[in-house]
Amino acid sequence: MVPTLTLIFAINIHTQMKFYLPPQIPRLAIAFGIFISLFLVLRYFLVPATFGEYGHYRGASLNDNAQFGIHYAGQEACFKCHQEIEDKKSQDVHVDIHCESCHGPGEKHVISSKVADVYRPAGSREFCGKCHALYPGRLKSTIAQVDLTKHNIGKNCIECHNPHQPWEMKK
Amino acid sequence: MGNEKVKSSRRKFLKNATLLAAATVGYSWLKSSQYLIHAAEPEDKSLPWYGVVIDIQKCIGCGNCASACKKENDVPVEPFFFRTWVEQYTVKNDGSVDIVSPNGGIDGFKQTVPDEEIFKSFFVPKMCNHCAHSPCTQVCPVGATYISPEGVVLIDEKYCIGCRYCVQACPYGCRFIHPVKKVANKCTLCYHRLKKGLAPACMEVCPTGARMYGNLRDKDSAIVKYLKVHTTQVLRPNLNTGSKLYYNELSSEVR
Numbered sequence: 001m002v003p004t005l006t007l008i009f010a011i012n013i014h015t016q017m018k019f020y021l022p023p024q025i026p027r028l029a030i031a032f033g034i035f036i037s038l039f040l041v042l043r044y045f046l047v048p049a050t051f052g053e054y055g056h057y058r059g060a061s062l063n064d065n066a067q068f069g070i071h072y073a074g075q076e077a078c079f080k081c082h083q084e085i086e087d088k089k090s091q092d093v094h095v096d097i098h099c100e101s102c103h104g105p106g107e108k109h110v111i112s113s114k115v116a117d118v119y120r121p122a123g124s125r126e127f128c129g130k131c132h133a134l135y136p137g138r139l140k141s142t143i144a145q146v147d148l149t150k151h152n153i154g155k156n157c158i159e160c161h162n163p164h165q166p167w168e169m170k171k
Numbered sequence: 172m173g174n175e176k177v178k179s180s181r182r183k184f185l186k187n188a189t190l191l192a193a194a195t196v197g198y199s200w201l202k203s204s205q206y207l208i209h210a211a212e213p214e215d216k217s218l219p220w221y222g223v224v225i226d227i228q229k230c231i232g233c234g235n236c237a238s239a240c241k242k243e244n245d246v247p248v249e250p251f252f253f254r255t256w257v258e259q260y261t262v263k264n265d266g267s268v269d270i271v272s273p274n275g276g277i278d279g280f281k282q283t284v285p286d287e288e289i290f291k292s293f294f295v296p297k298m299c300n301h302c303a304h305s306p307c308t309q310v311c312p313v314g315a316t317y318i319s320p321e322g323v324v325l326i327d328e329k330y331c332i333g334c335r336y337c338v339q340a341c342p343y344g345c346r347f348i349h350p351v352k353k354v355a356n357k358c359t360l361c362y363h364r365l366k367k368g369l370a371p372a373c374m375e376v377c378p379t380g381a382r383m384y385g386n387l388r389d390k391d392s393a394i395v396k397y398l399k400v401h402t403t404q405v406l407r408p409n410l411n412t413g414s415k416l417y418y419n420e421l422s423s424e425v426r
Binding site for chain 2: 048051054055056057058061062064065066067068069070071072074075096097098100101104105130131135136137138139142143
């Protein structure tokens with residue numbers, strides 16, 4: 001586009017024997033030149049350093065977004081120390097539930113190894129019931145559900161079930 | 172006469188050739204800094220192109236995802252802003268639809284409709300659709316929100332001016348103004364976790380595996396295989412947002 005226009009303009013100038021340039025054109029050109037260079041100078045100082053590196057945004061922002069600290073450590077980090085839980089979990093239906101699903105964010109505990117830094121659910125009817133209470137909208141094929149108004153009233157789930165191995169019943 | 176003619180045409184030829192060369196060099200210089208004219212398209216095919224699948228049948232409405240999202244991304248617990256939340260849809264026998272999301276589902280749900288009146292009921296987890304033609308990034312006047320080369324819609328918090336255009340542009344209601352930072356905020360698909368090789372927090376804690384993310388470019392990835400054998404649907408396909416959040420078993424009542 002740009003070179004084509006330049007070329008056509010140039011050829012026009014050279015093919016015409018007499019070319020009359022009105023005197024106001026050079027003066028206008030100077031004014032335009034000043035405005036454009038002023039704009040370019042302002043632009044140079046106002047546009048952030050990495051803007052346009054990958055697209056219409058600050059390229060450095062990708063790194064800014066990647067720098068947020070994590071709170072959830074991920075299951076692999078848990079199993080580095082708690083191998084016995086992985087073994088237990090792998091034998092029962094809770095195998096696909098990651099540790100932090102029930103124990104909450106664990107990055108702090110991974111760093112400090114303190115028991116106080118990780119949530120230890122009580123195994124109460126309310127806690128387990130968040131997933132396992134009989135509820136319309138929950139498919140029986142997706143999750144085992146119990147009617148909390150009928151199932152062993154007065155007992156906590158953890159008294160019979162081992163949360164890491166739910167069907168390994170306690171005596 | 173003849174001699175002069177040759178000379179003048181040679182001069183013209185040389186002049187034109189020089190101009191053409193100059194114009195070509197000038198244009199190629201402009202092209203290398205094309206972002207000066209318009210935004211360059213990220214074309215790095217070696218990076219993943221992320222998409223998300225949510226299986227409605229697997230969602231049990233425990234609210235683990237919404238709770239973990241707030242903890243992972245330091246979203247204030249109050250007032251009630253969410254990067255991801257769960258909605259409970261209850262279709263009654265008379266055809267009316269009841270949609271509730273108390274505290275985004277974090278505290279669980281209480282079904283207020285009696286069992287005998289329920290035609291069907293299900294949970295719909297919502298989050299940013301990470302659209303390929305996202306309306307929210309198009310309206311940003313300063314270029315503070317963008318689609319990353321991995322297809323994740325992100326916000327430049329240092330550059331955002333908090334004008335709220337993007338908040339009203341998102342047809343899925345996935346954006347809000349962060350009450351402390353006073354800039355736009357939204358789901359980043361846990362970009363900081365993806366970069367460390369970890370799964371997004373909501374997917375880490377989902378007990379039933381209702382959420383799945385993966386590389387749509389890799390034809391052997393689990394998500395592409397899933398999309399191949401399941402009939403999925405995106406929200407508001409009529410808006411042509413290029414949503415990359417695919418719902419399995421999506422009911423027509425969902426908005």
